[in-house]
Amino acid sequence: MSHLDPPGLLQAFSTLTLDLQRLAQHQEIEHFQHPALARLSQLLAFDSAWWGRSAVIEGLPQEHSSCLYHLPPGYLADWQSIRHLDVTVGRVHATPGQAVIVDMRDPDNGSALNWLGQRHGLGELLCVIHIDPQTHLSDHLTLYRKPGAPRFSAHDCLLLNNLMLHLVAAVSANQIRTLVAMRETLTSPRSLALAVCDPRGVLQCAERGFIDLLLSEWPRWNGPTLPVPLDERGHEGKHIQIQASAVGDQWLLAARINRTLPQLSPRENDVAQGFGEGKTYKEVARDLGLSPNTVRHHLRAIYTKLGVKDKARIAHLVHAPPD
Incomplete structure (x- = not known):
């Protein structure tokens, strides 16, 4: 379809970018890339694809996330075994933003790439990378055609060059939409700052407040890799708390100031947090699965331990910034 007349191609390109925006707004973060x-x-036209994000370490790309389209899961491991011999890596990094065509069957491109193509029934590839100027992470997209299929052309390169920026923007928009949707499901969403990272802890996108919270705990941190490894247990620090939830091959992170009052028991802290957010007795009881009388009992204990006499003072203590 790429060989349309110029007006038809422009219309098709415009329609595609609009469709990518719609997908970014309506697909879940783990289900966006395949329909895109x-x-x-x-x-x-292509038969299969590999869309991922990586960082170059000691001259070789280290994958942070990957989406394989009509390729078996073992393809990534096979490529990892020959990546130091893949001529594609040097060519795309020599000209970021400019797609390159590589014949995987050509002996001049090396026996390792020949082996990979033969093993997975691939003939030719078209690859482009986009390097983020801040994180230096590279988004890469490789399109493959089977042996015997029409060859990729300079026209296809130009098309992919211009599409790649829209694809990268769509991924970012999809991640941001996921953050916004996640915020609505959380308790006290306004007190949270959200982010997305990959399994290696490299931030993919983050709200500004999230970075500020990290710096309050680790003033010398400069990213893009999180200062501590995270799993489903999250992180409980001196100044901040981070909750982590796995979504596909990404992690959604929610950070907030650590307002736990050490004098209180865990349940008393829960009650104090509820009143600190302006909730009523009934709302606190409902959210914590307690009876209103039990909440009143905890509140009396909180008054005694903190030396205060009203809920307004509790709210002040809960929202006080860390020392």
Whole structure:
């Protein structure tokens, strides 16, 4: 379909970018890339694809996230075994933003790439990378055609060059939409700052407040990798708390100031947090699964331990910044 006349191609390109925006707004974060690639294939034909994000370490790309489209899961491990011999890596990093065509069957491109192509039934690839100027992470997209399929052309390169920026922007928009949707499901969403990271702890996108919270705990941190490894247990620090939830091959992170009052028991802290957020007795009882009388009992204990006489003072203590 990419060989349309100029007006037709421009219209098809415009429609595709609008469709990518719609997908970014409506698909879950772990289900965005596959339909986006399926839609892309309607304009630029390919049989399979690899869309991922990586960082170059000691001259070799280290994958942080990958989406394989019509490729077996073992493809990534096979590529990892020959990545130091893959001529594609040097060519795309020599000209970021400019797609390159590589014949995986050509002996001049090395026996390792020949082996990979033969093993997975691949003939030719078209690859482009986009390097983020702040994190230096690279988004890469590789499109493959089977042996015997029409060859990729300079026209296809130009098309992919211009599409890649829209694809990167769509991924970012999809992650941001996920953060916004996540915020609505959380208790006291306004007190949270949200982010997305990959399994290696490299931030993919983050609200400004999230970075500020990290710096309050680790003043010398400069990213993009989180200062501590995270799993489903999250992190409980001196100044901040971080909750982590796995979504596909990404982690959604929610950070907030650590307002736990050490004088109180865990349940008393829960009650204090509820009143600190302006909730009524009934709301605190409902949220914590307690009876109103039990909440009143905890509140009396809180008054005694903190030396205060009203809920307004509790709210002040709960929202006080860390020392």
